[in-house]
Amino acid sequence: MTDKMPGQTNTAAGDLSNPFSAVPIEITVSVGKARPLVRDLLKLGRDAVLPLDRRVDDAVELYVGERLIARGQLEELEGDQKGQLAVRLTEVANLQDGLE
Structure with missing residues (x-):
């Protein structure tokens, strides 16, 4: 379950009318x-x-470039992807104001 930061809106579906919505970005997990x-x-x-x-149990930080966008916990995937690392988001930044 993701905790929303103050002022954050739910944009999981994204704005498909925006041509930038299909551009991939690289997220660095620290x-x-x-x-x-x-x-x-x-x-x-x-x-x-x-x-x-x-x-080991401390939160990891997710960055796009130098900007902190979220925090989360490392997890191991199950099933066909067993052994692959993933991050469960616990805190997500309002991308206009950042993460405090």
Whole structure:
């Protein structure tokens, strides 16, 4: 279930009269950040572990370009797509005002 942000309207069907509605966009899902020192980064090799600033159950952030558009939880798909990652949206931005 998606929580609406204040002022958000339901546009799931989209505006099919707008020619831009069929243009694909790339969404980047950020699971966390790491800030190693360069000397530590140079030591990394196969099977090295790079700790992130988030825990497994923390929300991930969805971006279009540099703009935060939503937050959600990582999930594994079932059935024919078993093993594929997906994101269940928990918070969606009002694209005019952004996500706070």
